[in-house]
Amino acid sequence: MADVSHTSYLPAILTFCAGAVIAVPVFRRLGQSAVLGYLAAGIVIGPSVLAVIKDPDAIRGTAEIGVVLLLFLVGLELQPARLYSMRKDILGAGLAQMVLSAGVIGAVAWWFGLSLGGAVAVGLALALSATSIALQLLEERGDGGETYGRRTFSILLFQDISIAPALALLPLLATTEAEAGGSMRALAGLGFALLAVAIIVLAGRYVLNPFFRILAKAGAKEVMTAAALLIVLGAALLMEHVGLSMAMGAFLAGVLLADSHFRHELEADIEPFRGVLLGLFFMAVGMSLDLKLVADNALLLALAAPLLVLFKIAVAASILRASCSSTTEAIRAGALLSPAGEFAFVLLPLGLSLGLLNPQQGAIATALAAISMLIGPIVAKLIDIWLLSRTQAETMDEDFDGAGGTVIVVGFGRFGQVVTQALLLQHVDVTIIDSDVERIRSAAKFGFKIYYGDGTRLDVLRSAGADKAKIICVCIDKREDALHIVEMVKAEFPTVRLHVRAYDRIHAIELMKANVDYQMRETFESALGFGRVTLEGLGLTYDEASLVIDHVRDRDAQRMEIQFTEGLAASLTKVPRVTPEPLIKPKAKSKALTQETREVIEDGGAEVAVGGVGEPER
Structure with a gap:
């Protein structure tokens, strides 16, 4: 029964x-x-x-x-x-x-x-x-x-x-x-x-x-x-x-x-x-x-x-x-x-x-x-x-004032908070999506629209107005989740611009393959700024130090483009191994200051370096 x-x-x-x-x-x-x-x-x-x-x-x-x-x-x-x-x-x-x-x-x-x-x-x-x-x-x-x-x-x-x-x-x-x-x-x-x-x-x-x-x-x-x-x-x-x-x-x-x-x-x-x-x-x-x-x-x-x-x-x-x-x-x-x-x-x-x-x-x-x-x-x-x-002629003259979209920022951690400061200064209409309660409380101080939710979910993005946004800034630190969001937005909201925080060089190449509108490695520009100030501390003027930093940035961009192209030619799924490599040939040979250091260098000597500035494979 x-x-x-x-x-x-x-x-x-x-x-x-x-x-x-x-x-x-x-x-x-x-x-x-x-x-x-x-x-x-x-x-x-x-x-x-x-x-x-x-x-x-x-x-x-x-x-x-x-x-x-x-x-x-x-x-x-x-x-x-x-x-x-x-x-x-x-x-x-x-x-x-x-x-x-x-x-x-x-x-x-x-x-x-x-x-x-x-x-x-x-x-x-x-x-x-x-x-x-x-x-x-x-x-x-x-x-x-x-x-x-x-x-x-x-x-x-x-x-x-x-x-x-x-x-x-x-x-x-x-x-x-x-x-x-x-x-x-x-x-x-x-x-x-x-x-x-x-x-x-x-x-x-x-x-x-x-x-x-x-x-x-x-x-x-x-x-x-x-x-x-x-x-x-x-x-x-x-x-x-x-x-x-x-x-x-x-x-x-x-x-x-x-x-x-x-x-x-x-x-x-x-x-x-x-x-x-x-x-x-x-x-x-x-x-x-x-x-x-x-x-x-x-x-x-x-x-x-x-x-x-x-x-x-x-x-x-x-x-x-x-x-x-x-x-x-x-x-x-x-x-x-x-x-x-x-x-x-x-x-x-x-x-x-x-x-x-x-x-x-x-x-x-x-x-x-x-x-x-x-x-x-x-x-x-x-x-x-x-x-x-x-x-039809009348509708061409309709008033579309105020119909423009907004900026949606997915992730309000340390990176997203800095990004939104500039938007706040220009009085941009910003929507924050985050699933961390403490970050939601922090975002409430900025006067933004704040939505508690998981930004990797399509229904949350849609509810937050992704279809009406001009730009979606993906500022989360999990590379897999960022790529998932990019895939969803490209499929469901193809007219929206995508600006994405890259975790490292490998992630940046993956984002380039996904055709995002803009990507930036989370530590790259801050490290260049740090290096410029260090050069100034060694006696270079601001303009001289900035010229050096611009030179480093250009060389890194050229290397990134080469790695991006070679990766596509080699395989649609395989990403080339990326390890740190100097952008110019050093004048002096590296010197190990201890026996332990010398052993570490010799053990890794067989590896082929194809990477960029100061970013180990992560």
């Missing part, structure tokens, strides 16, 4: 995986969002078509964790400085879009016979937009830094923030409609909810950073991942127990960690779970779409879904156009905001469970939200093609 219980989950898991790997590539090949692939896969494997999965509600609880993790990642983006710079769009355009859309949709729902509470639930649910779809489309277009992309994100941000009060409002509406005397219990529940929020805020302020600092010192990455899931799911469970949403708890946890040095490490750890579970969530949404209900209400849904999408485009575009966006930007942003959001499938079941909606009303509203998510990205794609074809 044990074997049966353990293997009973495998058919469902294999079904989900098969549906995803078949549907998502097909939809991406058609130029559509992966979300559409998940929805379509869910419809096919659900009860309405193949009935491979007969009970979609059985996986909804697990799938909703994907939404929880999505809100946590949204919360991680809510840094105070970023929020302040976006305040007008968030509080202005975001609030106006939510109020107008929810008000009109709710009024139409009330006109169709829904109760006041049910109309509010439907209005709020359908006024929200799909954050995952909009952000994915922006990423695919590479327009996240464009004006319309930033304004779209601001409205999505307000919607995500408004989810928390919306989730708190629906139980109050249900209590008010059910019994007037229950308002005291509702207020008591609200008090418990506020207490839970206060607990999470205090824990985030005084516990989370020291907690992660202790774990970081332990050096176990899997424990950091487990701790991140513990914090997110623990906050979510606490909020669920006081009558609010799990998503709200995760959102608060993310906000409290937005200024943490461990933010991007947490983001990189959570992202794979978020992606898989959010995909599962969309498949669950597709499975819950009752095609028989859609067929029975075909005329209503066929009219309502396109009207909903076009109405939301018109509202968002009008608001953005009135707040000084160009017509093209306003329409493109409105198109991205047109599908119903992920939280429609949280708010509508909540309204159903509270009695604000009857099963028929809830099913039709859910079907309307799902259909809008299917057609919304297609409409956005068509509108984008049409607008770009008509306004």
Whole structure:
């Protein structure tokens, strides 16, 4: 019996995986969002078509964790400085879009016979937009830094923030409609909810950073991942127990960690779970779409879904156009905001469970939200093609001020600290990546963007903005890790310049083979400077000593080029042995001052020296 219980989950898991790997590539090949692939896969494997999965509600609880993790990642983006710079769009355009859309949709729902509470639930649910779809489309277009992309994100941000009060409002509406005397219990529940929020805020302020600092010192990455899931799911469970949403708890946890040095490490750890579970969530949404209900209400849904999408485009575009966006930007942003959001499938079941909606009303509203998510990205794609074809000349004159990249410095040890001093003097926008807690603390004094994380991981580099950087400076002292970073950056971010610290001469040759833009041996220039001052101490002038040092530098560069070329000709994988060798022929013969020294020299006499200045093989 044990074997049966353990293997009973495998058919469902294999079904989900098969549906995803078949549907998502097909939809991406058609130029559509992966979300559409998940929805379509869910419809096919659900009860309405193949009935491979007969009970979609059985996986909804697990799938909703994907939404929880999505809100946590949204919360991680809510840094105070970023929020302040976006305040007008968030509080202005975001609030106006939510109020107008929810008000009109709710009024139409009330006109169709829904109760006041049910109309509010439907209005709020359908006024929200799909954050995952909009952000994915922006990423695919590479327009996240464009004006319309930033304004779209601001409205999505307000919607995500408004989810928390919306989730708190629906139980109050249900209590008010059910019994007037229950308002005291509702207020008591609200008090418990506020207490839970206060607990999470205090824990985030005084516990989370020291907690992660202790774990970081332990050096176990899997424990950091487990701790991140513990914090997110623990906050979510606490909020669920006081009558609010799990998503709200995760959102608060993310906000409290937005200024943490461990933010991007947490983001990189959570992202794979978020992606898989959010995909599962969309498949669950597709499975819950009752095609028989859609067929029975075909005329209503066929009219309502396109009207909903076009109405939301018109509202968002009008608001953005009135707040000084160009017509093209306003329409493109409105198109991205047109599908119903992920939280429609949280708010509508909540309204159903509270009695604000009857099963028929809830099913039709859910079907309307799902259909809008299917057609919304297609409409956005068509509108984008049409607008770009008509306004090509206009887009050439767009303002790209501030779109320039930054410098990312991987490694903030003794070498990286000196490099960043010059950048700091010129007020360059610098991002530091390091996995050492003490170095992170030191970097905080410089005023840089600081990300705790492993710079050898692609997801950490991507999260830190490597795709938008102008230069990535690799300043770590491990040669293998430096070469690994170079390989990743060359493959994933080919337009970014690479400046790399070389450990020694062999490492420098390897970096030259990897076609980095600039490399420097960590002790070479400092040793030349030391030698110049020594020459001055022997009586040479500064100019005379500098001329000698320049001569040494030129000869070393010539020798490096010879070794680089010979190494490539000999073998693509074999690096020639490098040992110290003088760049000019000495006038005097070396003299051993002791017998032990003479024996050491004679034992090594058979070796062939092909190296450079003062660098033993290491």
